[in-house]
Amino acid sequence: MGKDERARVKGRLRRFPMLAARKKNLELEKAHLEKELSLSCAPIARYGHNGHRGKGQESPTEQAAARHDRIAARLAQIDLDIAAVELDRQQVENALEALPDDEREVIKTLFFNGKSIAAACDELAYSERTIRRKTANALTVLAMAL
DSSP: OOHHHHHHHHHHHHHHHHHHHHHHHHHHHHHHHHHHHHHSOOOOOOSOOOTTSOTTOOOHHHHHHHHHHHHHHHHHHHHHHHHHHHHHHHHHHHHHHTSOHHHHHHHIIIIISOOOHHHHHHHHTOOHHHHHHHHHHHHHHHHHHO
């Protein structure tokens, strides 16, 4: 396994604990935008040339319609983002399940709990060499799975 592959896997493992918070933030934003959309009037007009206004000016109705369209587009993007976060979370969880229990615990301790190798040695009662070996083995397996 090359350095690039190892760095990619480590990055995904470091981001994993933040995925739940990202999903929650997206869901909160979605709820806020859905409420805002439900409170706004349905747009009556769409964009277009309005002869009695200057070029580039929109009526308040057209402005409301444009805002409605932007909110709807953002809601669609949020749905895609939530699906991507959930897929990423599920892929990492499935890859972790493929690891032996001892290697999974080393990975969780180092990457999810943010412990140093020395702290992991104390917590898991392994030598530094064992921690490094288990980490390397686990990263190889995870790289193939992810």
